[in-house]
Amino acid sequence: MRISLLVKGLVAVVLAAFALFFALPMVWLVLASTKSPAGLVRDNPLAPGSLGTLLDNWRHLMDFQDGAVATWMGNSVLYAALAVVLTLLVSVPAGYALALMSFAGRRLLLIITLVVMLMPATALVLPIFLELSYVGLVNTTASVVLPMSFFPFGVYLTYIYFSTSVPASLLDSARLDGCGETATFARVALPLAKPVVALVGFFSFTQNWNNFFLPYVMLPNSDHYPMQVGLTQMLAATPTFNPVVGAAAEVQPPELVLATLLSITPVLLVFLFSQRFLVAGLTAGATKG
Amino acid sequence: MTAPVISAAAAPARSRSRSWRPAAGHVFVSGYVVLLVAFGIVPTVYALNLAFTDSGGRFAGLDNFVRTAQDYRFLAAVGHVGTYLVLWLVMLAVLVLVLALLVHRLTAAWSRATLRFVYYVPGALAGASSVLLWLFMLDPSVSPVDGIVRALWGSTFVAVVAPGHLPWIFTVIAFWTGAGGWIVVMYGALNGIPHEIIEAARVDGAGPVRTALRVQLPMLRKWIVYMLILSLAAGTQLFVEPQLISQASFGVVGTDYSLNQLAYLYAFDQNDFNGSAAIAIDLLVVAVCCAGFFVAKGGLFDAD
Numbered sequence: 339m340r341i342s343l344l345v346k347g348l349v350a351v352v353l354a355a356f357a358l359f360f361a362l363p364m365v366w367l368v369l370a371s372t373k374s375p376a377g378l379v380r381d382n383p384l385a386p387g388s389l390g391t392l393l394d395n396w397r398h399l400m401d402f403q404d405g406a407v408a409t410w411m412g413n414s415v416l417y418a419a420l421a422v423v424l425t426l427l428v429s430v431p432a433g434y435a436l437a438l439m440s441f442a443g444r445r446l447l448l449i450i451t452l453v454v455m456l457m458p459a460t461a462l463v464l465p466i467f468l469e470l471s472y473v474g475l476v477n478t479t480a481s482v483v484l485p486m487s488f489f490p491f492g493v494y495l496t497y498i499y500f501s502t503s504v505p506a507s508l509l510d511s512a513r514l515d516g517c518g519e520t521a522t523f524a525r526v527a528l529p530l531a532k533p534v535v536a537l538v539g540f541f542s543f544t545q546n547w548n549n550f551f552l553p554y555v556m557l558p559n560s561d562h563y564p565m566q567v568g569l570t571q572m573l574a575a576t577p578t579f580n581p582v583v584g585a586a587a588e589v590q591p592p593e594l595v596l597a598t599l600l601s602i603t604p605v606l607l608v609f610l611f612s613q614r615f616l617v618a619g620l621t622a623g624a625t626k627g
Numbered sequence: 628m629t630a631p632v633i634s635a636a637a638a639p640a641r642s643r644s645r646s647w648r649p650a651a652g653h654v655f656v657s658g659y660v661v662l663l664v665a666f667g668i669v670p671t672v673y674a675l676n677l678a679f680t681d682s683g684g685r686f687a688g689l690d691n692f693v694r695t696a697q698d699y700r701f702l703a704a705v706g707h708v709g710t711y712l713v714l715w716l717v718m719l720a721v722l723v724l725v726l727a728l729l730v731h732r733l734t735a736a737w738s739r740a741t742l743r744f745v746y747y748v749p750g751a752l753a754g755a756s757s758v759l760l761w762l763f764m765l766d767p768s769v770s771p772v773d774g775i776v777r778a779l780w781g782s783t784f785v786a787v788v789a790p791g792h793l794p795w796i797f798t799v800i801a802f803w804t805g806a807g808g809w810i811v812v813m814y815g816a817l818n819g820i821p822h823e824i825i826e827a828a829r830v831d832g833a834g835p836v837r838t839a840l841r842v843q844l845p846m847l848r849k850w851i852v853y854m855l856i857l858s859l860a861a862g863t864q865l866f867v868e869p870q871l872i873s874q875a876s877f878g879v880v881g882t883d884y885s886l887n888q889l890a891y892l893y894a895f896d897q898n899d900f901n902g903s904a905a906i907a908i909d910l911l912v913v914a915v916c917c918a919g920f921f922v923a924k925g926g927l928f929d930a931d
Contacts, residue, residue: 349729356726357745360807363760364749366771370763383771428658441652447660449922454667456857456918457911460864464890464907465670468677468900488662519651550754550867555891569755570871578766578784579875591769598759602752609751 371596410568418546424487425542433496455490481556492538499534565601677904691905700883711794727813747807860917
């Protein structure tokens with residue numbers, strides 16, 4: 339009895355320690371953004387600063403390179419949003435057709451999709467750069483948005499959804515009622531596919547927003563940077579991580595903290611609001627086999 | 628579970644209208660196929676072409692591969708990425724499984740849900756944001772865990788990011804952003820194990836540890852392999868972490884730490900697209916092999 343109590347205590351300690359490991363950096367990030375540069379070093383790391391300091395940090399951040407941060411955030415929104423729309427426009431019909439229609443090359447397309455889906459996206463970044471540099475598209479919005487829109491995982495998710503959750507007989511009756519292929523898809527299948535559309539949209543959005551390597555390689559011009567790449571520019575202008583900038587530093591550490599916080603906010607908000615349904619989506623595969 | 632039923636119902640419909648439906652299917656996949664060709668197949672073929680030719684466009688055989696592999700930075704980068712991968716995959720497998728099993732055994736539903744959520748949230752962060760956050764966590768002058776950082780790695784930021792510490796540091800960052808998702812997946816898979824099986828093991832006198840080792844883990848095998856292969860493929864592509872750390876380390880860490888960084892240097896510093904393509908193909912081969920392993924094995928993702 340005593341041993342089992344000891345084990346229970348040990349389990350609780352391990353679980354709590356890991357909860358701390360995962361949560362502490364986020365908590366610190368929020369608190370540190372409210373501190374002055376001196377306070378960040380001097381005060382207890384987990385003591386809050388003040389609202390006034392937070393506003394000061396915000397003003398400095400917005401002044402950085404004449405509002406570069408706002409430009410980068412805007413770019414991030416533009417790239418991620420365009421890519422999500424394009425991804426949905428091409429993936430949903432493709433997943434639908436792969437699941438419920440028969441056509442030449444269907445099996446081959448499925449296999450290629452599976453292979454590419456399991457490959458890390460970064461594996462293709464340099465080849466895509468070499469290709470786009472050959473056709474002269476580097477440093478355009480298209481050079482980031484179009485490769486991001488290619489999202490085989492989205493096709494796979496819609497394929498699984500349509501082949502397990504939408505009965506083919508339902509579509510057949512629609513066709514018997516005189517619906518063409520497009521009308522059947524748009525009026526019958528699409529309304530049923532709302533959950534998977536949201537899921538694909540979410541995964542594609544997070545991945546695009548957090549994508550670093552692709553825009554880093556494609557966009558040499560600072561005006562076109564998304565936030566993730568802009569952050570590296572700020573890192574280079576922060577004295578803690580680059581002594582060369584010294585007293586003339588454009589960015590103080592708490593401002594870099596605030597920029598980091600700003601860069602994760604959109605994803606974090608979407609994440610928190612869709613948590614329940616995400617977990618269901620993540621584990622959907624687990625119940626399949 | 629439901630898939631066979633559906634396909635049985637769909638089969639007659641498919642064969643009945645074979646004459647006209649193929650064209651409709653092709654229209655539906657056309658957009659995706661265009662992107663697949665443009666950003667999957669053409670870049671691969673183009674990179675292959677570059678990797679096997681010289682700067683003048685003449686066929687060069689394996690010259691580019693040999694030349695890049697003989698670069699003094701290449702083997703070092705392979706060693707760096709390899710060390711990181713071993714550490715990261717071992718930590719990932721052990722800790723994710725232990726945590727998933729422990730959370731799964733909790734009796735209070737609220738604590739299970741809360742822990743899964745807390746473990747999972749950092750998964751929203753990736754790319755430069757998560758690395759920057761960890762640069763602060765690793766800087767003893769501002770870190771909330773400066774005691775641990777000082778004890779493990781040193782009392783100044785430069786000492787902390789010494790090259791020898793990097794495999795550990797990258798493992799911590801990767802674990803922080805990636806482990807939560809896998810814990811949730813494993814938790815889901817544990818839920819999928821029929822209750823009767825666990826009950827039978829208990830009746831036979833198996834304790835929680837023996838049940839985990841003999842019953843639960845073997846039944847999770849597919850998911851464990853899936854996690855490890857995907858993480859292996861992703862880990863070989865290491866880029867943003869060493870890139871930012873080398874930028875912030877006052878030159879302690881070079882910009883040639885990982886293979887992807889080296890490929891980047893070939894393309895952008897040396898203007899050697901052929902060499903860059905050769906390294907990119909090396910990395911692509913690893914990624915395709917990992918992916919192909921699954922598709923060939925079938926089990927997890929049956930195409931039909």
